[in-house]
Each structure stands twice: as C-alpha cells, then as structure tokens.
Amino acid sequence: MLRVAIVGASGYIGGELLRLLHGHPRVTVVAATSDRLAGRRVDGPHPNLRGHTDLCFVGHDAVEDAGADVLLLAAPHRETMGRMAGYLTLAGTVIDLSGDFRLRDPGTYAAYYGVPHTAPHLIPGFTTGLPEWHRAELAAADRISVPGCMATAGILAVRPMAEAGLIEGPVQVDARTGSSGSGASGGPAAAHAERSGALRVFAPSRHRHEAEIAQATGHTVRMTATGVEAVRGVQVVCHAKLAPGASERDVRAAFHAAYADEPFVRVVARRQGLYRLPEPKILTGSNHCDVGFAVFADDGTVVLVGALDNLVKGGAGGAVQCLNVRFGWPERTGLEFPGLHPN
Amino acid sequence: MLRVAIVGASGYIGGELLRLLHGHPRVTVVAATSDRLAGRRVDGPHPNLRGHTDLCFVGHDAVEDAGADVLLLAAPHRETMGRMAGYLTLAGTVIDLSGDFRLRDPGTYAAYYGVPHTAPHLIPGFTTGLPEWHRAELAAADRISVPGCMATAGILAVRPMAEAGLIEGPVQVDARTGSSGSGASGGPAAAHAERSGALRVFAPSRHRHEAEIAQATGHTVRMTATGVEAVRGVQVVCHAKLAPGASERDVRAAFHAAYADEPFVRVVARRQGLYRLPEPKILTGSNHCDVGFAVFADDGTVVLVGALDNLVKGGAGGAVQCLNVRFGWPERTGLEFPGLHPN
Amino acid sequence: MLRVAIVGASGYIGGELLRLLHGHPRVTVVAATSDRLAGRRVDGPHPNLRGHTDLCFVGHDAVEDAGADVLLLAAPHRETMGRMAGYLTLAGTVIDLSGDFRLRDPGTYAAYYGVPHTAPHLIPGFTTGLPEWHRAELAAADRISVPGCMATAGILAVRPMAEAGLIEGPVQVDARTGSSGSGASGGPAAAHAERSGALRVFAPSRHRHEAEIAQATGHTVRMTATGVEAVRGVQVVCHAKLAPGASERDVRAAFHAAYADEPFVRVVARRQGLYRLPEPKILTGSNHCDVGFAVFADDGTVVLVGALDNLVKGGAGGAVQCLNVRFGWPERTGLEFPGLHPN
Amino acid sequence: MLRVAIVGASGYIGGELLRLLHGHPRVTVVAATSDRLAGRRVDGPHPNLRGHTDLCFVGHDAVEDAGADVLLLAAPHRETMGRMAGYLTLAGTVIDLSGDFRLRDPGTYAAYYGVPHTAPHLIPGFTTGLPEWHRAELAAADRISVPGCMATAGILAVRPMAEAGLIEGPVQVDARTGSSGSGASGGPAAAHAERSGALRVFAPSRHRHEAEIAQATGHTVRMTATGVEAVRGVQVVCHAKLAPGASERDVRAAFHAAYADEPFVRVVARRQGLYRLPEPKILTGSNHCDVGFAVFADDGTVVLVGALDNLVKGGAGGAVQCLNVRFGWPERTGLEFPGLHPN
Incomplete structure (x- = not known):
C-alpha cells in the first residue's frame, strides 16, 4: 500500500x-x-x-x-x-x-x-496535473501541480481546438461555479440567504484561472466568473472565432481525436434533447469532465462547453487520477463513480 | 406623518x-x-x-x-x-x-x-401584536410585542380550533423555516454549502415559539423545527385530536368564523389541486398568513397548516399591521402586496 | 377607469x-x-x-x-x-x-x-414598448410591442454604450434565465427533477432575443442562453470592445446620462461588495432593470450586465409601464414594489 | 455472472x-x-x-x-x-x-x-426486502418485495423502539420527500416553476407508506407527507410516547443493538453540531439510511428521525442489497459509495 x-x-x-x-x-x-x-x-x-x-x-x-x-x-x-x-x-x-x-x-x-x-x-x-494533456510526463513526475477547477474545464474544452488550429484570436470564457468553490470557511458572502439563487458576477474579468487556460492553449483568454445556485459544479461556456475553412466536421474530429480514449472526458454535443451539452448537474461526485461544442458556420464562431464537479475532476479527483498515472495503476482506480441522474 | x-x-x-x-x-x-x-x-x-x-x-x-x-x-x-x-x-x-x-x-x-x-x-x-386575536386591545396599546414567526403561523392555525373547543389534548407542531430566520449574521451553520438543501432538525423539541403557541391556545404544544431549503418562509403542520363529535363541517365553520373578515388570513383547504393547503412559496413578500386543515374523521384527527413569510407577517409586516390598528388607519395600508406566483 | x-x-x-x-x-x-x-x-x-x-x-x-x-x-x-x-x-x-x-x-x-x-x-x-428609449412615441402610440425578457435586459445594458459610440464590433451576450420563462405548460424538460440545478445551454446561439438587441443597438449580437436554477429572473452578461479612447469615466457618464432620471433603471457598478453588479435575485416582483458595467482598460474591453424579473420588467410590468406612459399617468403607478432582500 | x-x-x-x-x-x-x-x-x-x-x-x-x-x-x-x-x-x-x-x-x-x-x-x-429485519429469510427468498422509500426510513427509525417495547400508542410520522419520488413522467404538478421551493403537503394523512410502517412495527401510524425542495432524499421525523420508565439510555441501547453491525444503517444522534440528526443531503447516491433520536424525558416523548436517498436505499439500492443477501455475496458489493459532503 x-x-x-x-x-x-x-x-x-x-x-x-x-x-x-x-x-x-x-x-x-x-x-x-x-x-x-x-x-x-x-x-x-x-x-x-x-x-x-x-x-x-x-x-x-x-x-x-x-x-x-x-x-x-x-x-x-x-x-x-x-x-x-x-x-x-x-x-x-x-x-x-x-x-x-x-x-x-x-x-x-x-x-x-x-x-x-x-x-x-x-x-x-512541477508538471501540470492534467493527464489528458500531460500523461507521459506525469508517469515520471515527482512534483505535480493540479490545475484550478474552472481552468480544468476550460483547458479540456478549448485545447483540442487550439491544438488543431481550428480557432483563432481571443477566447471568451463564461465560467459558472457553485458555492463549494469558495471553501468551507464561510463568511457573510457565503451565507445561504445571500448566496442562494445568486447570479453573482464576482469576477467580471481577471479571474486567476483565466491565466491557466491562456497558458495551456496559447490564446488570449477573457474570463467572466459567476457564482450560480449550486453547491458543486463548474461549467464554462467559451466563444471563439473559427479559423478560416474550419467546419463542424473538423471540430468534431478534433474532439474525438483528443478524447476518444480518455477514461474521464466525454464528448457531449447533440443537436437536441435534454443534456445535449455538458451540465455539471449529472456530474456531481464523478471524475468526468464533459466537453461539447456548437458550431455556427454562418458567422464563423464556435461555442465550446465544459462541465465538471469542482471538488472531484476539478480538484481531489484530478489529483487521484494523477496519482494513478504516476504509479502505473489503472487510471479509473478509486474513481469509478459515474454520477447521478436525476440529481 | x-x-x-x-x-x-x-x-x-x-x-x-x-x-x-x-x-x-x-x-x-x-x-x-x-x-x-x-x-x-x-x-x-x-x-x-x-x-x-x-x-x-x-x-x-x-x-x-x-x-x-x-x-x-x-x-x-x-x-x-x-x-x-x-x-x-x-x-x-x-x-x-x-x-x-x-x-x-x-x-x-x-x-x-x-x-x-x-x-x-x-x-x-405589553399587548400581543396579533391583530386577528387582539385587535381591540391593540387599538389602544402603547406597548406591543409581536409574536415569533413560527408562533404566528401556529397560533393562527390552531387557535380557531382551540377557541371553538374542537380539539383536545396536546398539539404536535412540525415547523419548517427558511434560512433568513437565522438572521443576517452568518456563521458556519449558515454557509450556503451546508445550508443548501438541508432538512436540518435544529430543534427536535423545546423551540421557543412552542411556548407562545401554548400560551395562546391553552393546549400543550410539542414543536419540532426543521430548517428547509428556502430563504423566506415558514410553514407549520400541526396534528391534534378532534373533540368527540367534532366534524369537518365544524372545523370549516370555525375557521371561517375566525377569519372571514380578516384582511390577511386566507383559509386554504381544498381536497385536491396544487396549493390545496397553505404554502409559503406564494407568500413571499406578502403579509398574508394562509391557514388550512384536513380532517380525518375515521381516526378522529385533524391536520392544521399555516404558512407565511417570516420576515413579513411573521415579523415586520405584522408590526406594521399593528401600527395601522393602533393608529386607526386602514389595516392594509402599506401591506397591499399580494405575493407572487410562480416564485 | x-x-x-x-x-x-x-x-x-x-x-x-x-x-x-x-x-x-x-x-x-x-x-x-x-x-x-x-x-x-x-x-x-x-x-x-x-x-x-x-x-x-x-x-x-x-x-x-x-x-x-x-x-x-x-x-x-x-x-x-x-x-x-x-x-x-x-x-x-x-x-x-x-x-x-x-x-x-x-x-x-x-x-x-x-x-x-x-x-x-x-x-x-407598432412602437417598441420600451419607455427608456421610446417614451415620446409611446405617449401617442396605439399599437405597442413589448420586447422580450432577455432582449429588454440586453438593450438596456448595451444601448447606452452604442448610442455614445463607446463600443465597436460585435457584442457577445451571455443570457441566463429562470424556469418561468418557458411558460406554464410544463413538459418533460420542465420537470423539477430535470430542471432543478440545471445549467442548460438551451440556445448556444441564435436565440430570438438576440435579433431584438441587434435591431436596437445596431451592433452584431451573439447570444448564448442558459437555463439556470431560478423560477424568475434574467441576467445578461455582455462583452464588447471599447472604442479607441473610451474610458471608464466615459462609460459611467453614458450610463448616467441615459438613466439618471429613469424610474425603473438603476445603475449598479461598484468595485466590491455583495450585489456590486446587477442580480435578478433582489429584483423578484419588481419592475426594476438594474444595469452595470466593469471596464478593463488594459485590454480595451467592457463587461455590461443587466438583470430583471422576466415576468415583470421583462413582460407584464413593462407592458403596464407602457400603459402608464400612453395614458399620461405617473410612470410608477401600480409598479411601486421595490423587490425583496434577502430572497 | x-x-x-x-x-x-x-x-x-x-x-x-x-x-x-x-x-x-x-x-x-x-x-x-x-x-x-x-x-x-x-x-x-x-x-x-x-x-x-x-x-x-x-x-x-x-x-x-x-x-x-x-x-x-x-x-x-x-x-x-x-x-x-x-x-x-x-x-x-x-x-x-x-x-x-x-x-x-x-x-x-x-x-x-x-x-x-x-x-x-x-x-x-413474498419476503419483505429489508435485510436489517429480514436477513435470514432473504437469504433463501425467491420472491422479494422491497418496501417503499418513506416506509424504509420510517421502519428503520421506529422499529427498534417498537421491538424493545420503548414506545407506546400511535406514532406520528412527518415525511418529507424530493421531487424524484414522483417519477420521471412529469406533468403540471412536477413543473419546476411550481415544484421549486415547495412545501407541498400532498398527503395530510393516509399516505400508502404509513400502512407499511404500521405493519412492520405493530403501532398505529399517522403519516403526513410533504414535498420539499430537493430532487432526491427522504426524511421522516416521528413522534411517539415513551413507555413508562424508558430512558434515553434505553433508547440509545436499542438503536445500537439493532444496528451496530449493519453495513448501511448509521445511528446519528448528537446533542449539537451540524448534521447532529439524519439528513438526506449527505446521503445522495449512497445506500445508507441514517437514523437518530432525541428523547424528551420531562414530557415522556421521543423524536425519531430517519433519512435516505429514495432512489438508492429507498429503492434500487435496497433491491441490490437484497440481491447480495440472497446470493450470499458481501452485502456492500456494488454499494460502496459513501455519499458526498458538501452537496
């Protein structure tokens, strides 16, 4: 042991x-x-x-x-x-x-x-503790720094586009987070009567996690962070300009190329239905990060969405996943919980 | 002025x-x-x-x-x-x-x-600041003590039965309250991540408001208080034994006799449908206290329900209503807001 | 009458x-x-x-x-x-x-x-039923079309910038809405177990209200609409590029010039504190639309925020306000409710 | 397999x-x-x-x-x-x-x-599918009927008292349930705008699960069922009269005798602190049923509390637990998830 x-x-x-x-x-x-x-x-x-x-x-x-x-x-x-x-x-x-x-x-x-x-x-x-993009280094790393919760969602949603050259220019990231992201210390801003039902734009810009996404993708990132009614859960909704000639087929291919074999990243991008795009609601307790997209060919833009449980894939679960990679164990060890529906 | x-x-x-x-x-x-x-x-x-x-x-x-x-x-x-x-x-x-x-x-x-x-x-x-039962005294009172939020709901739900001699023995009061009842001072127990979605039995018995209901009705009262997911709102669900011979018709008559002319108490007791019994959800911001009942003739019991906004009828609105009574103004003055649906 | x-x-x-x-x-x-x-x-x-x-x-x-x-x-x-x-x-x-x-x-x-x-x-x-920008025409209008809920918030947040020439290029609008915006007809997507706690990106682009904001401001608008946990309430968070030379002082001046005398638009743009930017949470039941901004001079962008109750200022209240303007009554008549805190 | x-x-x-x-x-x-x-x-x-x-x-x-x-x-x-x-x-x-x-x-x-x-x-x-009270029969049972969600919580909370002869007379059960208990079929009563924030007393008496608790405990049971704001989760708060001479020590001993070796029943009965009594909030997704009590010696009453996830221990998890018992597997197999905090 x-x-x-x-x-x-x-x-x-x-x-x-x-x-x-x-x-x-x-x-x-x-x-x-x-x-x-x-x-x-x-x-x-x-x-x-x-x-x-x-x-x-x-x-x-x-x-x-x-x-x-x-x-x-x-x-x-x-x-x-x-x-x-x-x-x-x-x-x-x-x-x-x-x-x-x-x-x-x-x-x-x-x-x-x-x-x-x-x-x-x-x-x-230090090696970045995100196995999806640093698995080989992590297998030999003795110093690992796990990304922030919103950064994890943002990097996993945006980086496949950046790596494939399918987007250009700045990326606008609208990040939403539940109350557990502020930690257990409480305080007046965390009081239920104030925080319940909030749509609190606590960081209109310059949130720290924006720097991590920029670092990981090579794009300028502008993030707005809003506290929403939830205890757990992070969602990022990102807007970017498609590179000339990039099509929905290219976008889908890039996501599948990046994540088809990943144990914890699911590509969720349907045209209709409930849960057609990633939502943290069904990820509570799980180590999944769901990522998805919607392409608007006529004006050359793409919407990229990522969702996760900030305390699991965006924190403790991400760390355990790194541990599994580092010690050569099956990556899902201890992280099998699939999440709940309804929840 | x-x-x-x-x-x-x-x-x-x-x-x-x-x-x-x-x-x-x-x-x-x-x-x-x-x-x-x-x-x-x-x-x-x-x-x-x-x-x-x-x-x-x-x-x-x-x-x-x-x-x-x-x-x-x-x-x-x-x-x-x-x-x-x-x-x-x-x-x-x-x-x-x-x-x-x-x-x-x-x-x-x-x-x-x-x-x-x-x-x-x-x-x-001091005169009790509950116009429904003390209007005449309040018109001349210079010292007024407004009842507690759960006590107001409980007294308004139970007292018509007590006055009419339709119940006997102890009354069990199950009281539910939103987070604003704990005040604005915060603290770890009030933190959103802990209080959200709670069903916190914070007073299994001996809640202070139980003494007020007992005092106002002459019955022994056993109250359990639970914090539920809401910011505003109190609901009491009370169980009592019907007096021998008391019928649903008697119960309905007693409620109507007590409250037919009241500006802020509505009797809500239907057999089916949404909102068939009082719910604080549609009372937010209003000075109404809704009261209702369901009679179970076969085992001789009655369920009495009361609901209000703890900060309005269960607090500030009740005080303003007393002010109106005391100074001889129309009782609805400044208290006209009817509440919202949906909400 | x-x-x-x-x-x-x-x-x-x-x-x-x-x-x-x-x-x-x-x-x-x-x-x-x-x-x-x-x-x-x-x-x-x-x-x-x-x-x-x-x-x-x-x-x-x-x-x-x-x-x-x-x-x-x-x-x-x-x-x-x-x-x-x-x-x-x-x-x-x-x-x-x-x-x-x-x-x-x-x-x-x-x-x-x-x-x-x-x-x-x-x-x-038809005249657009938005008194803040069409008051004079509305005073004589017999056919009035009230804007959509998210459109009202978006127009009130963006138009002062557009009129003053302080922004240029497309405007990205991130719109969030409660469940009452889908109406009373229910259906599986509206079921509480599915809708509760949702962050449902139901319109990644091409929401109808985007066309109204574009029409009213003259800018290209890209709107993403997300259903969030709330019954009432709309919030828009808009990103735009500042025109060359535009400063925070200019932005603040433009908002105050547009709305200083408005009965229902409050400019909320503080640097810190709770409720520093507009939130629908404290607007439930009221006819206010709060608007605010945060300027990021270093990268030349501005974040514009608007919030309202979709059933009041974004619907019925907006219509009543138009009625008041049309018939020459004080504009606040019947619309005095200020909203609740906490809520 | x-x-x-x-x-x-x-x-x-x-x-x-x-x-x-x-x-x-x-x-x-x-x-x-x-x-x-x-x-x-x-x-x-x-x-x-x-x-x-x-x-x-x-x-x-x-x-x-x-x-x-x-x-x-x-x-x-x-x-x-x-x-x-x-x-x-x-x-x-x-x-x-x-x-x-x-x-x-x-x-x-x-x-x-x-x-x-x-x-x-x-x-x-048919054998009752509640291993805590029917384990030996279940090991050989080919026809198993799993109790209802509120019944499971109620039986687990009340039966130790009944078996030990520590209570007498009728038991009042106040049951609270989340929206998932109504199933996935939706309908107007399930619509989020109506169900959100509800305290809906949908069964003031005669809920079906009351008959199951009565059958399992031998006591008359009067249950009131209320729909509360939650997707998952059931809590019962039960009131009973203590038998003459019964003390808090007896109550605690009876609970520990009944459940000390149970894999899924935890006795939670503290005098103070958060989570001092059972709450479904921290049981989402888990197969635990937490039970607890508060004794009021001066008036000879006891409050019994039970909480569980209605879809797990109150449904699917209970069934899987029976399956494990029936086939002689370790009872926790497939049911290890401990629940989440905060949630």
Missing part, C-alpha cells in the same frame, strides 16, 4: 481526498492534517465518512513523522509556496492542489495573485 | 421594516439605528432599496434625539429586556419584535431562553 | 398582468380570456390572487363584447400575428407581449421564428 | 438499478425493458451512464427470451400484480419494487391503493 499524507484535510478538497482515497485499493492515508482540528475525528467536518473511517486529524507538523510516500497538499494559495521546499524533503512525490505552482511565469503569478512568488526556482520542477 | 424610529435596522427584519414603511403613506422614518453601520447608507445591507431612499444609519444613541412617536425594536433577544425601560421613555408607542416580552410568565421565559428575565415588571404592560 | 382586457390570461405573464392591474388605481380588468379555463376563477391558476379578486376567465371570443379600451395580448408567438388584424378592431390601444411584432424586418422574423410573417404590413404600425 | 433483467428500466428507479448493477462485479444485465424506448440506448434517459454502457432497451416481451436468473421489477403499482404470475415463470428469483406485494393484508391494500388486489394468493410468498 502506498502511504499518503493529506496536508490541509479539513476543507472541502481535503474531505474529497479522504473520501476518494478511502475507496482506493492501493493507498492508505497515514496522516490527515489540520492544526485547528488536531485530535478530532475526520468524520466531524466530513460527516459523509461516518462509519467508513475512524481516522483523526493530526497537526501539520506531524506530517514529518508520517513516513509518507506521497504528500497531497490542499493548503491555501500563497501559504503553500513558502512551505514547498520543506514539503519536498518529506516525501518522494508531492501533488499540490493550491494555485502556487500552476503558472510557469512568476510575473503572471504576481499579476493574478497580487503578491510576488517567493519560490520561483521551484516552479520549473 | 407619524415619526417612526427603527432600532436595529441593519438586520433582515430591520430591512423589511424599512421597505414597508418606505411605502407607507402615513409614516416617515426618522431614524434607523445600527452602531456598526452608523453613517452608512441603508441601501448597503438592503440593496433592494437602492433608488428608493437616501437614508443613512445612525448609532443607537441617536434615537434619543429623533423625536420619534413610535419605536420599532428589531434588536436581539435578551438585550432588549434590559433596555426596555429606557426605550419606553423615548416614544409614546413601542412595538417590540424581540422575544423578550412575548411570554407572560417569567418562569416560562427563563425555561425557554436560558436566562432569567431582567424586567419582569414590564411584561404585563 | 380605463377598461382593459387581457387575452391569454391563464399563463404566467397573464397572471402577472392580473396581479399588477389589480393593484393599479386607474384600470379595471373587464375580461381575462382563456378558452381552456373559461368560467373558472382566475385565482385557480394564479393562487397568489386568492382573496384579492373574484374574477373568472372568459373565452377568447368574449373579448369582442368586453368594450375594452385597451387589449393586452399575452398569447403565443406565431398565433398572434394571424389574429392581430381582428384585435385591432376591438380596442383603441393594443399592447402585444408576443414576439410577433418586435422585429421590424419580416425576413429577420422568418429567420428567427422559423415561419414567414403572415401580417408584415402591420409591423410598421 | 448472475443474469439479471430489469423490467421498467426507463424510469428513475430503473436508471438507478442500471447504475448500480453496472458497477456490480457479479452481475450482468441481460435485458432492460421499456416498450416506449425499445431499441434506444439506455444512456438517453439516463445520461449519467454515457460512456459506461452501450446497452439498449428491449420491449417488455423480450424479457421472456432473456434467460434471466433474476427479474428486478420497477414497473407501476397496480399493473405489477396482474403480471406477477407470468413473471414468476421467467426467472428463479423475482425482486419487486412496486407497492403491490408489500402489504400482507389484501384489504389494507385495497384501502390504501383504491383497487382490490387481483393476485392475493401470491402475497404470502
């Missing part, structure tokens, strides 16, 4: 890591850290795990003695970069879910995160 | 008072207090009022100089009783929306609120 | 017309038609009106004998154009809420509605 | 059977019937199964040739009883999810279902 420690295990991503790894046949969780809840059972903040585990949180420092083979880091942005050098001494493989090592250029990081990067020399050592 | 001051105007009840009084043709709001937000515009925490008023909050102390004819108190339980003696010197009429002067017996107060009552000598001076 | 007949009064728009006109001091509803429900009370399908009216539906033919001064038409697209010539003989003023007389060009109509227009000669006689 | 046929596979229960059996290592689905959708892919009405199966529906008659070892019947009440004799000739084991063979007494059936039972001689051959 591989020994895994989860750093920052009291939050929503930490809870999903615990859920997924509990059901993973090749992994044992040797430490789940939380300074605030050290000594308390993990099924307190994660009540879905009642009856499934007797694990208790330990303080962050205890990770040093855990003898972990792998560290999964679900700690806050900005804090993680300062501690990374230390983490790298503790385990052979580190998978980071924070935003600190996603952007290759420290200047871009500073522009989007509002602070200078404090460990820029470590950035080049 | 009557000069009204609102003490505790930054919360949800305070916001509703501002909304309703802004549309009231005989009232002017001379002060809206909030120590935390003194000097800030009231349309900050109450964004629905943008464009309708330029009023700013003042500190609580400023109410002394406001020259108010009426004080509307929307301050917290337990705090209000200590300050009541002072408030009574500031205006001729005081309408209190806290729980502190609802229960006639200080011992009952202590049992339900967990602290001794600090101004028990003031309790007898 | 002005005598008004509502044709097609059993649907959601019809119900809102009944609600608003019931509270309108200068209007009496002389007929509310529904062939299916003729003879039944209007408070059956519109239960919020219980206790407010004893009106019953009449058959469509009965409108001929109603002696109406004004016809309000809330009948389906495609059906209305064939009957319009007849309607015009029945009352001096006709206000149409269908889509049939919104587009000036019959060819555009055919392209977006999928059928040829059968009464193209009547189109030029 | 055991060969299983699903009769009535296009509905929501049918979809869940497909989902669960697809992930079950010892079962192969040899037929999924739907006359309406014969020849169409099962991932049409069940889009969560896209990419997981290429199975197509067959007509109901085709089940005769399927060579099934087990029939899982997810067909409508009233239809199933007439066809049961035929079904019993087609496979060695039949598991019925309809209501037709749940009640032992045909007279009770007639009273609750409104029609006489047409195959009363077959009723005694």
